Amino acid sequence: MTILITNIKELLQVRDETILKVSGLQMKELPTIKNAYLLIDNDTIVDYGEMSVVTGINADQIIDASGKLVLPTWCDSHTHIVYASDRSQEFVDRINGLSYEDIANRGGGILNSAKTLQDTSEDDLYNQSVARLKAVMSLGTGAIEIKSGYGLTPEAEFKMLRVIKRLKKDFPIKVKATFLGAHALPIAFKDNKQGYLDQIINDMLPQIAKENLAQYIDVFCEKGYFDLDDTAQILKAGQEYNLTPKIHVNQFNAFGGIALAVKHQAISVDHLEELNNEDIIALKDSNTMPVALPSCSYFLSIPYTPGRQLIDAGLPLALATDYNPGSTPSGNMNFVVSTACIKMKLTPEEAINAATINGAYAMGISNQYGSITKGKKANVIITKPVSSYNYLPYAFGDNHIETVIINGEII
Ligand SMILES: N=CN[C@@H](CCC(=O)O)C(=O)O
Numbered sequence: 001m002t003i004l005i006t007n008i009k010e011l012l013q014v015r016d017e018t019i020l021k022v023s024g025l026q027m028k029e030l031p032t033i034k035n036a037y038l039l040i041d042n043d044t045i046v047d048y049g050e051m052s053v054v055t056g057i058n059a060d061q062i063i064d065a066s067g068k069l070v071l072p073t074w075c076d077s078h079t080h081i082v083y084a085s086d087r088s089q090e091f092v093d094r095i096n097g098l099s100y101e102d103i104a105n106r107g108g109g110i111l112n113s114a115k116t117l118q119d120t121s122e123d124d125l126y127n128q129s130v131a132r133l134k135a136v137m138s139l140g141t142g143a144i145e146i147k148s149g150y151g152l153t154p155e156a157e158f159k160m161l162r163v164i165k166r167l168k169k170d171f172p173i174k175v176k177a178t179f180l181g182a183h184a185l186p187i188a189f190k191d192n193k194q195g196y197l198d199q200i201i202n203d204m205l206p207q208i209a210k211e212n213l214a215q216y217i218d219v220f221c222e223k224g225y226f227d228l229d230d231t232a233q234i235l236k237a238g239q240e241y242n243l244t245p246k247i248h249v250n251q252f253n254a255f256g257g258i259a260l261a262v263k264h265q266a267i268s269v270d271h272l273e274e275l276n277n278e279d280i281i282a283l284k285d286s287n288t289m290p291v292a293l294p295s296c297s298y299f300l301s302i303p304y305t306p307g308r309q310l311i312d313a314g315l316p317l318a319l320a321t322d323y324n325p326g327s328t329p330s331g332n333m334n335f336v337v338s339t340a341c342i343k344m345k346l347t348p349e350e351a352i353n354a355a356t357i358n359g360a361y362a363m364g365i366s367n368q369y370g371s372i373t374k375g376k377k378a379n380v381i382i383t384k385p386v387s388s389y390n391y392l393p394y395a396f397g398d399n400h401i402e403t404v405i406i407n408g409e410i411i
């Protein structure tokens, strides 16, 4: 099946050569072709260029994109979309004055989600997750990372990871799985943290490796959760099973977690709402992608990741949603891109780079996703008619998407 998209007002993020990420000043550049066409053959981008040279190309389906933009689908490198029920009551509790920390300290938060998930069947969990996955695909996400971490027992963590594996098999969207057993300390281990770490290392990791349930290993490295020593233990153990580190760090406190992650060759460090100079120095000359989650800052009213500072220091930056029931009940990458421009002062070019090619890098897939490049996967968004790409983040909250194509399939 071939699809030819014609009369594209502007084709965005066109990279003739495969690039894996963009950093610093490169992030300001968004290569485009005006009045363009794009040809898809099954699941692959096979050709593109200016309309003036398109004569003679035939296709099974032709889509006229007059007045519309075409860009790569979003690459959301940080989500927790496999969860059970929601935490809207905690949302109201926060409105009434409790903090995220207060809620966690009284047994709510992640432990609340874990209890619900433990009592939810695998099929029910799968069906709840399917609804979220379909919703984010229709919002333009074509590649997604999904974490475990709301199980916190071996059985419940495996249940989450098996659901992720089913999603991967059943949908055209690219899915990467991350094992986040060290998300919070379960009540059963409240006075025995090492006991839980041992359970992760000795009981969970071998089974996860055996069933090939994850590609990445994550830890919530934060005061009151897992400290630097705990994090180092888990990352090292994960690496012994070929899981690459990708961690939650510097959400509320900066205490050396970024340098630790870089030392363990983490593919990304995520959150970074609190950041100091040592953190920036640690990221320089590393292969680790900093990932900002502006919807989380918005929802919790915590600082935004200083993305401007990171880019101005010559570093790359990726944007992701953090879709989860506690800190970010939204998987809308369009809102993330707008919020990064509005609150973090990224230019539209920087935000689009951060949400496409750099997001793909943070999932280890930027050789196949995140740009319009011949040979890459046919994952594109066709917008409604808009004045320019600046309009996408500018007119926040509106849905500018008309059509989403994922793996060559019109969604
Ligand atoms: N911070 C840690 N984990 C999630 C939120 C967890 C929750 O509140 O359920 C996050 O990335 O924000």
Ligand SMILES: [Zn+2]
Pocket: 078, 079, 080, 248, 322, 324
């Ligand atoms: Zn998260």
